Amino acid sequence: MPMAEKILEVKGLTKYFDVQGGFLKKKGQVRAVENICFDLYNSETLGIVGESGSGKSTLGRALLKLLKSTSGEVVYKGKNILDLSDTNLSLIRRELQMVFQDPYASLNPRIKVGNTIAEPILANKMVSTSGQAREKTLKLLELVGLRPEMYERFPHEFSGGQRQRISIARALALEPKVLVCDEAVSALDVSVQAQILNLFNQLKNQLDLTYIFISHDLAVTKYISNRIMVMYLGEVMELAPTEKLFSKTFHPYTEALISAIPEPSTKGKRKRIILEGDIPSPIDPPSGCKFRTRCFKTMKKCKNVHPEMVEVESNHFVRCHLYDARKEA
Amino acid sequence: MQNRTFVESFVKKRLGLFGLLGVLVIVSLGLLAPLISAYPKGYGTEILLPPSEKFWFGTDGLGLDLFAQVVWGARTSLYVSFVAVMVAAVIGIPAGLISGYKKGLLGSLIDGIIDIFLTLPVLPLMIVIAAVVGSSITNVAVVIGLLAWPSLARVTRNSTLKVSELQFIEAARCVGISPRMILFKHILLNIAGPVLVNLTLVMATAVLSESGLSFLGLGDPTTWSWGTILKKAWDAGAVIDTPNPWWWWFFTSSFIMIYVICFNLLGSGINDALNPKTRD
Numbered sequence: 146m147p148m149a150e151k152i153l154e155v156k157g158l159t160k161y162f163d164v165q166g167g168f169l170k171k172k173g174q175v176r177a178v179e180n181i182c183f184d185l186y187n188s189e190t191l192g193i194v195g196e197s198g199s200g201k202s203t204l205g206r207a208l209l210k211l212l213k214s215t216s217g218e219v220v221y222k223g224k225n226i227l228d229l230s231d232t233n234l235s236l237i238r239r240e241l242q243m244v245f246q247d248p249y250a251s252l253n254p255r256i257k258v259g260n261t262i263a264e265p266i267l268a269n270k271m272v273s274t275s276g277q278a279r280e281k282t283l284k285l286l287e288l289v290g291l292r293p294e295m296y297e298r299f300p301h302e303f304s305g306g307q308r309q310r311i312s313i314a315r316a317l318a319l320e321p322k323v324l325v326c327d328e329a330v331s332a333l334d335v336s337v338q339a340q341i342l343n344l345f346n347q348l349k350n351q352l353d354l355t356y357i358f359i360s361h362d363l364a365v366t367k368y369i370s371n372r373i374m375v376m377y378l379g380e381v382m383e384l385a386p387t388e389k390l391f392s393k394t395f396h397p398y399t400e401a402l403i404s405a406i407p408e409p410s411t412k413g414k415r416k417r418i419i420l421e422g423d424i425p426s427p428i429d430p431p432s433g434c435k436f437r438t439r440c441f442k443t444m445k446k447c448k449n450v451h452p453e454m455v456e457v458e459s460n461h462f463v464r465c466h467l468y469d470a471r472k473e474a
Numbered sequence: 475m476q477n478r479t480f481v482e483s484f485v486k487k488r489l490g491l492f493g494l495l496g497v498l499v500i501v502s503l504g505l506l507a508p509l510i511s512a513y514p515k516g517y518g519t520e521i522l523l524p525p526s527e528k529f530w531f532g533t534d535g536l537g538l539d540l541f542a543q544v545v546w547g548a549r550t551s552l553y554v555s556f557v558a559v560m561v562a563a564v565i566g567i568p569a570g571l572i573s574g575y576k577k578g579l580l581g582s583l584i585d586g587i588i589d590i591f592l593t594l595p596v597l598p599l600m601i602v603i604a605a606v607v608g609s610s611i612t613n614v615a616v617v618i619g620l621l622a623w624p625s626l627a628r629v630t631r632n633s634t635l636k637v638s639e640l641q642f643i644e645a646a647r648c649v650g651i652s653p654r655m656i657l658f659k660h661i662l663l664n665i666a667g668p669v670l671v672n673l674t675l676v677m678a679t680a681v682l683s684e685s686g687l688s689f690l691g692l693g694d695p696t697t698w699s700w701g702t703i704l705k706k707a708w709d710a711g712a713v714i715d716t717p718n719p720w721w722w723w724f725f726t727s728s729f730i731m732i733y734v735i736c737f738n739l740l741g742s743g744i745n746d747a748l749n750p751k752t753r754d
Contacts, residue, residue, distance in 0.1 A: 209648060211644060211647060211648060234650070235650060238648070238649065238650035239650070242648065242649070243645075243648050245641050245644070245645055246641070247641055250640050250641040250642060251641040251642050251644075251645045252642055252645075253642045253646070253660055253663070253664070254642075254664065255663040255664050255666075255748075256660070256663065264646075264649075264651060265649035265650055265651065268649070268650055268651050268652065268655065269649075269650050312645070315645070315649060316648075316649070318649070319649060319650070
């Protein structure tokens with residue numbers, strides 16, 4: 146993919162959550178997201194994958210300032226949006242939007258869906274009268290494949306897929322440039338997932354959107370993304386264009402994830418890499434490389450030295466000691 | 475599936491409608507009191523008459539019409555409960571919403587204040603305040619409201635805590651809805667059920683408190699309220715005398731009871747009708 150201009154620059158984004166210690170217990174910190182750096186290019190789809198607890202949703206929220214970041218910068222249009230005061234947020238509120246995971250929880254059950262979509266249009270003064278807002282809402286409903294008479298209905302009258310379309314319409318109401326989709330299809334049936342994914346692709350072409358597509362499902366991410374960022378325990382492990390990530394996998398964690406994608410095939414069983422155990426606690430992450438406790442290629446060095454991000458090939462970044470040599474070479 | 479409106483669904487629920495009718499009857503009694511009967515004052519000659527066509531609820535020891543007293547009493551009781559509810563709502567709802575939504579110092583501070591107010595012994599305090607500020611009916615109403623807001627705030631806060639964690643609140647923040655709109659529209663709409671029910675409870679208990687205070691002689695002796703009627707009945711020994719002039723206390727007590735029940739029914743009716751899921 147030809148690299149277009151950068152639309153968003155993320156530098157050293159870090160989010161720690163404080164954990165209240167109990168009586169006579171010391172306070173801890175959950176290192177949800179640590180030192181994330183990446184660039185987002187105009188009209189690409191960047192997939193972010195990782196297990197539960199890898200910090201991908203936290204990252205998405207920190208990007209949009211829904212969570213206060215501990216440190217780091219998110220540069221949009223030459224401004225660090227994390228520095229913007231709450232009153233100056235309208236810029237990012239309009240141009241960076243989010244589609245949420247749970248279509249059953251992300252719509253206010255007491256508000257008609259039409260009003261749910263029209264409200265941000267009015268709140269951000271995109272139009273001046275409620276009549277205009279209604280018109281715009283009806284267009285949005287059509288855009289996401291819903292009928293205009295659904296304006297007057299309440300969320301509980303819709304199926305999961307329809308609700309997700311409504312969520313998308315609400316996010317699109319502000320005419321965003323960047324859409325963060327946080328597990329936007331994970332809660333849906335597989336057949337509906339495909340519909341929504343196609344809707345995302347169609348909207349992208351129609352509206353020239355840039356997506357950050359957060360998912361735990363590598364197959365879904367592969368289908369929709371131009372580039373994929375693999376996260377583990379709050380850190381980026383590998384970042385590469387989609388074809389490269391699958392054709393030439395570097396990081397052992399990515400290898401394990403890819404080998405876990407189920408594939409219908411008449412050939413013999415492929416060797417699966419099974420990772421033992423769960424993701425370690427982000428309160429007390431392993432020393433050195435965070436993945437070493439579950440890695441099947443772990444070395445002595447992994448325990449003591451924290452690996453740095455290395456560009457092993459052009460646009461292909463890996464955080465693993467196996468490839469340190471290439472950096473020096 | 476047909477989409478019922480709030481009104482249609484409320485009418486469908488018999489109990490809520492029944493409550494509303496009861497409330498409407500009492501409200502119109504109170505509002506139309508001057509048209510229904512003359513203000514009972516002075517004394518008459520026809521004392522302690524049982525209910526008859528002339529005196530529907532009988533007469534008291536001074537020969538005054540008890541029906542007129544109950545009607546004028548309804549006026550006072552409505553006024554008291556309305557003022558008390560307003561005071562409690564104006565303080566309690568914002569306090570509960572803010573303390574439930576804003577974590578951190580402000581939230582904890584308000585929560586602490588709610589806790590302190592909840593530990594206050596309400597009745598003795600009410601008696602003391604009513605004695606100090608003087609027994610005007612407005613004072614009594616404000617005092618009742620001031621002591622009723624913490625429980626309303628607590629209910630509001632607990633419901634807010636639950637709702638503010640839901641994703642649609644985060645979604646609303648994300649699309650740039652102001653905190654005020656989130657609190658007073660998105661959250662309040664979703665906790666309207668418990669809050670309204672609690673408001674009707676405040677409405678009901680305000681009447682009970684007012685009756686209690688009047689019964690203890692801390693009400694306004696120059697106005698007729700249901701508590702005043704009962705106090706006069708008690709002072710005249712009408713509750714324990716034999717043969718018993720039961721009409722003196724029975725109708726008034728029944729009205730207090732009906733008033734409380736009707737407001738509770740109305741509250742739960744509104745609650746059911748407000749929830750789109752239970753509308754059908």
